[in-house]
Amino acid sequence: MSAEGSENVLVGVIGGSGLYHLDNLTFVKHVNPETPWGFPSSPIVICSLPSGTRVAFLARHGVGHTIAPSAVPARANIAALKSLGVRAVLAFSAVGSLREEIAPGDFVLPTQIIDRTKGVRPASFFEDTSVVAHAAFGDPFGVRLVSWLEGRVRKVLAEEAERRDKEEGEGVGGRRAMLHTDKCAVCMEGPQFSTRAESQMYRAWGGDIINMSVLPEAKLAREAELSYALIATATDYDSWRPNESSVTAAEVFKTLQENARISRHVAATILEELHEAVAEGGILTEETGSMQYSIMPRSVQHKEEDRKKLAYILPTYFS
Numbered sequence: 001m002s003a004e005g006s007e008n009v010l011v012g013v014i015g016g017s018g019l020y021h022l023d024n025l026t027f028v029k030h031v032n033p034e035t036p037w038g039f040p041s042s043p044i045v046i047c048s049l050p051s052g053t054r055v056a057f058l059a060r061h062g063v064g065h066t067i068a069p070s071a072v073p074a075r076a077n078i079a080a081l082k083s084l085g086v087r088a089v090l091a092f093s094a095v096g097s098l099r100e101e102i103a104p105g106d107f108v109l110p111t112q113i114i115d116r117t118k119g120v121r122p123a124s125f126f127e128d129t130s131v132v133a134h135a136a137f138g139d140p141f142g143v144r145l146v147s148w149l150e151g152r153v154r155k156v157l158a159e160e161a162e163r164r165d166k167e168e169g170e171g172v173g174g175r176r177a178m179l180h181t182d183k184c185a186v187c188m189e190g191p192q193f194s195t196r197a198e199s200q201m202y203r204a205w206g207g208d209i210i211n212m213s214v215l216p217e218a219k220l221a222r223e224a225e226l227s228y229a230l231i232a233t234a235t236d237y238d239s240w241r242p243n244e245s246s247v248t249a250a251e252v253f254k255t256l257q258e259n260a261r262i263s264r265h266v267a268a269t270i271l272e273e274l275h276e277a278v279a280e281g282g283i284l285t286e287e288t289g290s291m292q293y294s295i296m297p298r299s300v301q302h303k304e305e306d307r308k309k310l311a312y313i314l315p316t317y318f319s
């Protein structure tokens with residue numbers, strides 16, 4: 001039973017920069033659960049799909065984009081979604097591209113992460129408790145969820161390009177948005193963008209895209225046994241191209257609105273089917289039960305108050 005009651009909200013969407021609401025959904029209500037880690041970035045919008053299926057939407061930086069990446073209350077965000085019954089999270093993010101072939105406007109489904117945050121963000125639900133846990137994070141995104149998304153996102157992008165060709169004339173609307181898969185995301189602290197030297201270094205390390213938001217969100221989703229995937233949209237080429245200017249916020253803003261529009265279209269198209277896949281369960285098999293052997297089993301030493309706190313995200317092990 002979820003803390004907010006039986007909402008049957010299985011899918012949560014986290015919107016990033018430029019993505020502060022979803023399209024074509026009927027507003028049901030706002031919920032703002034106070035979790036043991038505080039309140040989420042903004043009240044969560046519960047909305048319903050045409051079939052009546054409910055999904056939860058949360059704006060990562062708040063609806064007015066007032067929360068900087070380092071200050072996003074990621075633990076409260078993930079815990080609040082879990083408390084609604086959410087089992088899979090689609091997180092959207094505006095990213096810089098570290099590769100020529102990933103052009104602004106393109107979509108990316110990363111499968112790996114390099115952590116360049118600076119330890120200032122609380123990154124575990126177990127921090128400051130008497131319980132020690134080591135979540136497996138070799139594959140930081142839900143492997144089944146990402147592969148489920150691949151074909152569907154590609155199809156929506158192809159349909160979107162066809163629609164634009166029809167309405168504006170073939171080739172007039174510019175380059176078609178491509179989908180890139182199996183890529184590595186670098187997560188930096190920010191809020192300033194990278195230097196040219198850092199940007200080159202991330203490329204040498206194997207980074208393909210860069211943002212300031214995927215961590216600790218993805219780690220916390222894993223600790224809460226949620227399946228989590230990042231749908232990244234490229235806004236700029238960061239700062240690695242020798243004869244081009246380095247990234248500025250103004251450059252990011254140029255593509256942000258169009259990327260967000262297509263992201264909303266992707267979400268509106270796939271959410272119904274995703275809800276069904278999550279309800280059926282096969283898509284979640286890696287996450288469910290994954291924390292069972294990650295928690296160091298000295299339960300007599302675990303403080304009751306900590307067990308109570310952790311029961312909010314992992315009732316199976318701590319209630």
Ligand SMILES: CSC[C@H]1O[C@H](OP(=O)(O)O)[C@H](O)[C@@H]1O
Pocket residue numbers: 015016017018060061069092093094095211212213214249252
């Ligand atoms: C607005 S540029 C930098 C900002 O954009 C990305 O946000 P999000 O991931 O929430 O879309 C990036 O991670 C930075 O937080």
Ligand SMILES: Nc1ncnc2[nH]cnc12
Pocket residue numbers: 094095096097188193194210211212235236237238239247252
């Ligand atoms: N170049 C960049 N670096 C970090 N985060 C970003 N978000 C969008 N573009 C970015």
